[in-house]
Amino acid sequence: MSGWAGFSDEELRRIHQKDAGAALRGRKPPASRTRQQLQREQALQLAGSCSLPPAQQLNKVPVKEESEPAARSGAAAVGKEAQPKPADMQPKEEEEALEVKELEKQEVELREKTRLEQLQQEQKRIEERNKRKKALLTKTIAEKSKQTQAEAVKLKRIQRELQALDDMVSNDIGILRGRIEQASWDYSAARKRYEKAEAEYVTAKLDLHKKTEVKEQLTEHLCAIIQQNELRKAHKLEELMQQLQATEEEQEQEERRRNWPDTQELTKDEDSVESQDGAVQSAQGCRVPEEKEEGGVNQEVTTEPLENGKDVGNLR
Numbered sequence: 001m002s003g004w005a006g007f008s009d010e011e012l013r014r015i016h017q018k019d020a021g022a023a024l025r026g027r028k029p030p031a032s033r034t035r036q037q038l039q040r041e042q043a044l045q046l047a048g049s050c051s052l053p054p055a056q057q058l059n060k061v062p063v064k065e066e067s068e069p070a071a072r073s074g075a076a077a078v079g080k081e082a083q084p085k086p087a088d089m090q091p092k093e094e095e096e097a098l099e100v101k102e103l104e105k106q107e108v109e110l111r112e113k114t115r116l117e118q119l120q121q122e123q124k125r126i127e128e129r130n131k132r133k134k135a136l137l138t139k140t141i142a143e144k145s146k147q148t149q150a151e152a153v154k155l156k157r158i159q160r161e162l163q164a165l166d167d168m169v170s171n172d173i174g175i176l177r178g179r180i181e182q183a184s185w186d187y188s189a190a191r192k193r194y195e196k197a198e199a200e201y202v203t204a205k206l207d208l209h210k211k212t213e214v215k216e217q218l219t220e221h222l223c224a225i226i227q228q229n230e231l232r233k234a235h236k237l238e239e240l241m242q243q244l245q246a247t248e249e250e251q252e253q254e255e256r257r258r259n260w261p262d263t264q265e266l267t268k269d270e271d272s273v274e275s276q277d278g279a280v281q282s283a284q285g286c287r288v289p290e291e292k293e294e295g296g297v298n299q300e301v302t303t304e305p306l307e308n309g310k311d312v313g314n315l316r
Contacts, residue, residue, distance in 0.1 A: 015118065
């Protein structure tokens with residue numbers, strides 16, 4: 001009720017029309033209003049406007065154009081009453097004045113009653129409206145509080161689940177990081193071993209290649225020396241055979257002269273010479289195929305003198 005600023009112009013017009021209709025239904029209105037009635041109405045309006053605070057005072061109702069001719073007629077009637085009247089009209093006027101006063105009192109009471117009822121009804125409507133708004137507001141606040149509580153519970157549950165997931169992931173990450181570090185250490189150690197083994201393999205392969213070349217060279221040299229020795233033996237045997245053949249006839253003659261056992265010894269010597277010739281031929285077949293490609297080198301090697309078999313002894 002503190003925010004109520006009073007009735008509007010239209011509401012006041014409706015109230016005045018209702019009051020006028022009620023007065024017409026109760027009695028016939030007087031033909032014209034007197035000055036006393038107008039003053040009384042003005043006094044009542046002033047009293048009603050002054051009783052309310054400035055924020056709740058009613059707006060000033062514009063005076064209708066119809067009141068002007070009524071006021072004029074009232075003024076004319078007062079002027080006429082002011083004129084001297086006959087003696088028989090005075091009691092009638094007094095009775096009429098009393099009736100008018102009573103009717104005015106009733107009309108004022110009725111107006112005040114209707115105004116109070118309207119104010120009370122308006123107050124009740126405003127209070128009911130405020131009650132409905134308050135109930136709706138409390139209901140919405142309760143619903144919002146329930147909703148916020150449910151959302152808070154959901155948020156807590158989601159936070160717990162997320163925290164559990166984070167803990168699991170952090171544990172897995174820690175384990176994996178440890179394994180990755182160990183694997184990196186193992187990889188670096190294996191890499192070092194591999195590089196060391198590769199270096200050793202390369203050096204061993206080079207050493208093997210060198211040793212193989214040395215072995216092949218020595219083998220070729222040995223074969224060449226053996227071949228040269230066999231060739232010298234063959235030459236020597238050929239010379240001996242030629243010498244034997246030159247002196248063969250003389251020896252045959254001498255041997256014929258000798259006894260038969262001497263002839264048998266000569267045949268044995270011939271058999272031994274034939275066996276030496278076969279050994280020389282077998283030594284010639286033991287040449288390496290590479291000697292054919294490097295014929296010049298082998299020839300130089302074969303032409304080197306070997307005195308008294310010293311080189312052969314050193315190689316053995």
